[in-house]
Amino acid sequence: MLKGLHMVQLKILRRQARDIRSLAVHPQKDVVVTGSDDRLWKMWALPDGNIIMTGEGHTDWLSGCCFHPSGTQLVTSSGDATVRIWDLSKRGCILTLEGHAQAVWDCSWHSCGDFVASASMDSTSKIWDVNSERCRYTLRGHKDSVNSIEFLPFSNTVLTSSADKTLSLWDARTGLHVQTFYGHLHSCNHATFNVKGDMIASCDSRGVLKLWDIRQSVPIMSVDAGPRPANQAAFDYSGRTVAVASGDGSVKVLYLELGQLSSLRGHGEEEVHSVAFDHKARRLLSGGADGTLCLWT
Template sequence: MATKGPPRKKVKKNNTITEDINNDIIKQEEILGTVIAQLKSINGEMIGSPLNLPANVTPEQLELLINQLLSNDEQLPYAFSVDDKEITNTLYKDIIQGLKKSTEDVLTIVYQPQAIFRVRAVTRCTSTLNGHNDAILSVSFSPDGTQLATGSGDTTVRIWDLNTETPHFTCKGHTGWVLYISWSPNGRLLASGSMDKTVRLWVPSTGKPLGDPLKGHTQWITCLAWEPQHLNSKCNRLASSSKDGTIRIWDTTLRKVVMTMSQHTAAVTCIKWGGDGLLYSSSRDKTIKVWDATQGKLVKTLEGHGHWVNTMALSTDFVLRTGAFDHTGKIPKDENEAQEWALARYKAAIGNKPERLVSGSDDFTMLFWEPSMSKKSIARLTGHQKLVNHVSFSPDGHLLASASFDNSVKLWDGFTGKFIASLKGHVCPVYQVCWSSDSRLLISASKDSTLKIWDLKTKKIKLDLPGHLDEVFSVDWSPNGEKVASGGKDRQLKIWRN
């Protein structure tokens, strides 16, 4: 017996369809109802009184509302979240359904400003630059993003011309691997630390050394850190750390040691010079020491790790590194103006919160600190299955990324240390991560010979950048956002653009 097919639907005219869609939207709003919401800034300030909002309000509509409430002259971009979950579709879908909230709850919606400018993801390698005869161990753009330097196992430092993408200067003088390079915040000097136990200073405009090497350490140099520009307009004080367990502060004008700090009992692995005048050093003795950089006195010792401390990051790293320079390309007329600009950028970066520090260790964990407030850690960040090799705060300080030998990159909240997401895609240890200057993208370099760009909105790979022939040791994103440079075991420097 034949069965009847489904009844045929009548084809409606276009205007009838439109009416139906509009009716559906009205019905949906009626069904979803409204929620009471309190808007709060990332710094904890409440804006106005609680509001009645439609449950299906979108981030774009919230953006219009917050710009109106803050009386902004021009529309600024914002991101919105409830209980650390970002609203990307609608309040109803992401929060009420996603977090199982009730429409009767008073929801606290946290808003945070986004960078007005946008960095486009680099998509292609525009140059493969040869010249180094051994692995490239360190890659670094100058604070204004106009110059690029590399340090290599072939004992040389190279400065590259970014306009023609060709070698500019080869700086010779070291007799051991160049392990670390660092630009002064005003971009006028480049420092390099080597396995030959010396620190050298170079003039990037000429490629010439500034005097003889700075000698004093008895083992190889592990890290370098310049005094922030807002604390010292001359940018002439440099700290170096060594496998010998000491930290030395040099006056680069007088070319001599100002002070030596030697209370670590094992190799110092990393140093950071904070914006409030404190110097932080991590060591294989499992501790982090906090020093007064003006007197060289030990302020406190931060304890908590169960193994070597490999790496540290400050929430203000980006503004301390770039000093007076930002994405607009404005150039200060003198040292005093540069210091004023650097101070304004630093104050904007910290807001009303203290500087935050994160340390990564061979014990597979990270510890989250507010060293100026307490010597106890705020949180222990767990989840990595192997040692943590590198940590980095986003330029706006809202996020933290960690790279590990467990082949993953993990994202954490930059204020609480709360876990956000695991970025998986690499098939070998991840050596380094670097943020775009608008904090929307992250790039990672790995032993698997690839670079990967991650979109922070979707928490997924945006682009895979193959091209290196071997392990990629170092990567840097220019502060102006235009280029990425990477180097590694294949001795090639690659420049990537969008």
């Protein structure tokens, strides 16, 4: 557990021109990728913050990014309704996946590296076969925008969250709906698994964070971190700490065993859009509307 995270040293890395919407930590290297409203993704070296690489090709804001399990490729999603796959050694886009009718909010790479999932404002999600370069399944069932999507590591289970106030589990092998979680009273902005895969954290547009046992359909904990939106949640490696990107300019940190909520401030009053734990180095990263990437150690 990251003890005393409220007593941390903060390093603010160089500004990006526009809002940082998404973060992805490299699976092996001290590297992070950010996606921004300026239509670019940038790769930064940690902890010094030097920019290693920039990806240009999307025609609208970037909403999500995720590394291939090997760290050799990157998938990004965008307001331009496409999903792009980038080869980092070639420093360019090698595949554009088209099929969503509206903006794509999020993307996730399966742990085998052969499949990508995307979530869209068009109320659907898609499972893409990277090798055949085609959509394998379109996941239909949510009644409003699908705001986040994530593969459960080393499984065929997909987790989505939606503006229809629900979370859903899907079977990526069949494209079929498995389970729905009800409990949020407002648009659900994000949902994520812990490392073990037996717990889910979800957060909504009024700042409510809920914790779910994956075997139960009712939340086991609900924490009001509002009234501003909670934009994204992330578990630390132990699964005992959850960080939340908050619309009030702070990163909220919940210690599950203590039921204690702390606030980290480094983005001023600007909205924090994204949070991610670097499990290797035991760091927390956050990106916000102020265009800065904050590193909490």
